Amino acid sequence: MSTLAVARRALLRLGWSSSAAPSLLLALSAAGLGGCVVSDKSDDSGAVSGGDGADEGAGEDGADGVDGAGEDGADGADGADGSDGSDGTEDTEWGYSGDIGPEYWGELDEEWAACAEGEAQSPIDITGELITTSPEPGPVLGWGPTTLRAYNPGHYIRYEVDSGSTLTWGGNTYELDQFHFHGLSEHTVDGTHFDAEVHFVHVDLASPTRLLVIAAFVIGYDESIPDPIFGADGALRFRDALALPEGETPIDLGGSVDLSEVFTGFPGAYPLGYSGSLTTPPCSEGVQFFISDLSMPMASVDLEAFLDVYDYNYRPVQPLNGRALTVYGVSEPG
Numbered sequence: 001m002s003t004l005a006v007a008r009r010a011l012l013r014l015g016w017s018s019s020a021a022p023s024l025l026l027a028l029s030a031a032g033l034g035g036c037v038v039s040d041k042s043d044d045s046g047a048v049s050g051g052d053g054a055d056e057g058a059g060e061d062g063a064d065g066v067d068g069a070g071e072d073g074a075d076g077a078d079g080a081d082g083s084d085g086s087d088g089t090e091d092t093e094w095g096y097s098g099d100i101g102p103e104y105w106g107e108l109d110e111e112w113a114a115c116a117e118g119e120a121q122s123p124i125d126i127t128g129e130l131i132t133t134s135p136e137p138g139p140v141l142g143w144g145p146t147t148l149r150a151y152n153p154g155h156y157i158r159y160e161v162d163s164g165s166t167l168t169w170g171g172n173t174y175e176l177d178q179f180h181f182h183g184l185s186e187h188t189v190d191g192t193h194f195d196a197e198v199h200f201v202h203v204d205l206a207s208p209t210r211l212l213v214i215a216a217f218v219i220g221y222d223e224s225i226p227d228p229i230f231g232a233d234g235a236l237r238f239r240d241a242l243a244l245p246e247g248e249t250p251i252d253l254g255g256s257v258d259l260s261e262v263f264t265g266f267p268g269a270y271p272l273g274y275s276g277s278l279t280t281p282p283c284s285e286g287v288q289f290f291i292s293d294l295s296m297p298m299a300s301v302d303l304e305a306f307l308d309v310y311d312y313n314y315r316p317v318q319p320l321n322g323r324a325l326t327v328y329g330v331s332e333p334g
């Protein structure tokens with residue numbers, strides 16, 4: 001059975017997608033005709049952190065080190081690059097396998113203790129468990145035109161955008177800072193990975209240490225689909241950026257792109273929200289995640305090129321520890 005078929009079957013069991021939010025399911029159905037990239041890389045690493053017993057307070061304060069470095073962090077945002085980011089933490093080597101792999105992150109640097117001890121960590125496995133609904137709307141996107149800069153900090157390609165692409169949620173305004181991809185997906189659905197996952201990292205304009213990440217599963221299509229970054233006519237295509245050597249200096253990718261058009265519909269009508277963490281060291285908590293019910297389509301040739309380079313930059317799923325998952329925008333019955 002293909003990855004897609006497995007994922008579709010998993011989604012069918014979820015109230016999230018089967019009743020409240022059919023859009024991802026429909027996308028999967030459509031994709032079933034076009035085929036997809038099938039990844040045979042099974043994830044048997046499972047959850048790595050312990051953390052018995054839920055601490056309902058965990059992940060709520062958002063002040064325990066979200067500032068500073070970190071892949072998902074806001075170190076490019078004004079005001080978010082606190083002193084924590086320049087105290088040597090950035091020099092600690094980490095990775096996705098071996099003795100610097102995810103199960104050791106909490107031991108590699110004293111400032112990364114949350115990776116081992118945190119109880120509201122990301123990513124998570126999405127099952128039907130603990131899913132609730134809310135009539136409150138999910139994030140409302142106000143993404144717009146931007147130029148793009150990219151660099152390779154070591155474990156992924158980071159795409160930085162101009163200021164001005166915002167979203168509103170819960171009365172707060174967040175600004176898109178950067179986006180990046182993980183392969184395979186970090187979040188799973190009933191234990192099943194998607195081929196890749198994109199993270200759009202936003203910073204609360206009123207409180208820059210608070211982050212909001214919109215995540216979406218990436219699904220490959222055999223048919224021709226515009227390049228996920230620049231479209232068919234981009235000066236530098238997605239696949240080219242994958243080859244950027246490791247370095248901290250962003251390069252201008254040339255041209256501009258209207259994010260409101262490239263990522264039409266995100267984050268969908270019924271995003272699934274929960275309070276989590278950075279998925280890379282320092283694993284800081286207080287990061288609000290929204291997992292889009294819409295997948296991000298990508299041409300299989302692009303997806304395969306990505307997976308050739310980044311087929312293992314995902315953190316294994318972490319214990320839910322009693323956290324509720326909320327599907328937003330669902331009207332109360334009756």
Ligand SMILES: [Zn+2]
Nearest residue numbers: 072182199279
């Ligand atoms: Zn990420």
